[in-house]
Amino acid sequence: MAVNGAVTWLRRAEEIDGYDLSASDSEEVHVLAVDDSLVDRKVIERLLKITSCKVTAVDSGRRALQFLGLDEEKEANGFDGLKVDLIITDYCMPGMTGYELLKKVKESSVFREIPVVIMSSENVIARIDRCLEEGAEDFIVKPVKLSDVKRIIDYMTMDFREGEERRGGINKRKLRDDGDDRFSSSPPSTLSSSSPTAPSNWILRPDVSK
Amino acid sequence: MEVGQMQRRLVDYTKTLFMEGFLDAQFLQLQQLQDENNPDFVVEVVSLFFDDSEKLLNNLSMALDQPNVDFKKVDAHVHQLKGSSSSIGAQRVKNACIAFRNFCEEQNIDATLRCLQQVKHEYYLVKNKLETLLRLEQQIVAAGGSIPMIDMGF
Numbered sequence: 001m002a003v004n005g006a007v008t009w010l011r012r013a014e015e016i017d018g019y020d021l022s023a024s025d026s027e028e029v030h031v032l033a034v035d036d037s038l039v040d041r042k043v044i045e046r047l048l049k050i051t052s053c054k055v056t057a058v059d060s061g062r063r064a065l066q067f068l069g070l071d072e073e074k075e076a077n078g079f080d081g082l083k084v085d086l087i088i089t090d091y092c093m094p095g096m097t098g099y100e101l102l103k104k105v106k107e108s109s110v111f112r113e114i115p116v117v118i119m120s121s122e123n124v125i126a127r128i129d130r131c132l133e134e135g136a137e138d139f140i141v142k143p144v145k146l147s148d149v150k151r152i153i154d155y156m157t158m159d160f161r162e163g164e165e166r167r168g169g170i171n172k173r174k175l176r177d178d179g180d181d182r183f184s185s186s187p188p189s190t191l192s193s194s195s196p197t198a199p200s201n202w203i204l205r206p207d208v209s210k
Numbered sequence: 211m212e213v214g215q216m217q218r219r220l221v222d223y224t225k226t227l228f229m230e231g232f233l234d235a236q237f238l239q240l241q242q243l244q245d246e247n248n249p250d251f252v253v254e255v256v257s258l259f260f261d262d263s264e265k266l267l268n269n270l271s272m273a274l275d276q277p278n279v280d281f282k283k284v285d286a287h288v289h290q291l292k293g294s295s296s297s298i299g300a301q302r303v304k305n306a307c308i309a310f311r312n313f314c315e316e317q318n319i320d321a322t323l324r325c326l327q328q329v330k331h332e333y334y335l336v337k338n339k340l341e342t343l344l345r346l347e348q349q350i351v352a353a354g355g356s357i358p359m360i361d362m363g364f
Contacts, residue, residue, distance in 0.1 A: 037290065038262055039259050039294040039297050040293065040297050043255060046243045046251060050243060121292070142296060142297065143297045143299075145236075145239050146243070
């Protein structure tokens with residue numbers, strides 16, 4: 001199995017500037033980040049990119065729904081070229097709060113499976129509980145640190161990898177051997193949540209044998 | 211001045227800012243996000259913070275200058291400023307905002323006006339210091355050196 005390719009490719013993707021990966025490329029975790037603060041958007045974007053994620057950052061819940069294709073004024077158009085793997089949203093936003101966005105996502109039959117993480121500067125138990133009850137995956141207290149983001153991404157990719165194992169897809173031990181050198185806390189994985197056919201990223205590693 | 215000296219000066223200056231409470235651990239987080247591929251990350255974030263803050267401070271001045279002060283609006287602006295200052299590690303600005311919000315809740319016009327002055331004061335202080343710090347970093351890079359990573363033991 002060419003699992004070597006998956007690890008090195010993740011690293012490569014960060015270094016290759018402007019490389020046009022195919023539109024349906026789902027090997028990187030694609031995160032939709034929602035925050036009305038420009039400063040916070042810049043920081044969360046960088047935190048996610050450094051964790052090897054692809055990022056789309058928007059400034060409101062409304063825009064997040066539009067991006068997903070859930071806006072009332074536009075019907076979901078089945079656009080899956082940029083599939084979202086995770087939504088990370090601020091809680092306090094003018095207009096639609098992060099909580100309201102969470103609810104809308106969880107109410108959608110198409111998008112309810114997307115994990116949603118809430119960020120907030122207020123460490124209020126009642127708020128945290130409310131979000132978790134509504135289906136939030138996790139809750140980060142601001143200011144967001146690299147360890148917070150790593151934890152979330154690790155958790156996500158680990159979940160998937162274990163699922164893969166059950167389906168008999170990937171040799172877990174082999175992955176771990178390759179991973180330890182590259183990412184100290186993030187085990188690598190093929191991050192696609194679609195079925196594990198040979199991902200297009202392996203084209204970048206011609207010496208990999210399948 | 212040679213690079214080693216400049217680096218030592220930067221380290222000392224940065225440490226002072228931490229000791230005096232101007233910056234906290236979050237600033238170090240930002241520095242760790244900077245690398246050869248993103249050499250201007252800190253400058254960019256700090257610049258966004260400056261622009262954002264000045265806008266908010268203007269809005270605050272106007273909001274507190276009204277005959278009937280809308281404290282909810284004032285609080286919303288302070289909340290934003292608290293958030294962004296927290297995100298870049300501008301600790302004293304953040305703390306001034308926390309105090310400010312308490313007085314907004316009390317709807318105390320005199321106290322909130324004082325708070326505004328305090329926040330402005332802290333903001334201009336940290337702006338000055340960050341500009342100095344970033345200038346020192348710039349000089350080091352221009353001279354071919356690298357920016358030393360500070361270990362504050364956080």
